Amino acid sequence: MTSNLERLREIRIVVLDVDGVLTDGSLVFTDKGELAKKFHVRDGLGIKLLQAAGIEVAILTGRTSGIVSYRADELGMTKVEQGKLKKLPTLRKMLEAAGLKPENCAYMGDDLPDLPCLRTVGFAATPWDGSSELDPYIHWRAPHEGGRGAVRDLAEKILQAQGRWEELIDKQFLSQE
Secondary structure, three states: OOOHHHHHHOOOEEEEOOOOOOOOOOOEEEOOEEEEOOOOHHHHHHHHHHHHOOOEEEEEOOOOOHHHHHHHHHOOOOOEEOOOOOHHHHHHHHHHHHOOOHHHEEEEOOOHHHHHHHHHOOEEEEOOOOOHHHHHHOOEEOOOOOOOOHHHHHHHHHHHHOOOHHHHHHHHOHHHO
């Protein structure tokens, strides 16, 4: 049986759902359509640290939103798949295009539409407030809620398991002193 530490050491790509993972799951609408989504700055830093370590971060979501495209561009994310109600075929294409196997992928989702992906990847995660229906299929539940640092928690867990956390903190922040 493979331990979580062994699983985390194999991660080369992190794929994230949006609503309930990168956001708190709230959707704000006006009569003209979607108005806002709220993202947490710590999740953004976690994504940037993963990228600095050479780990790709991608978005795979069932909804389509210009706000998501804007946030992904801001973070330098090039793999963004929106409007994918059946996520697993898209996940498989993403991995194939990157030359990776499912065991090289961490996926964070929060609800039932994420089950096929969670059951396929090497490391399956959910935010603290992710659906309890996912429990039999996940390897780890983050200590923070979706949109409130859960992605940062995942980034730290991966980078620590790979022995990269201290090096990145030193290089990105402490070497500025």
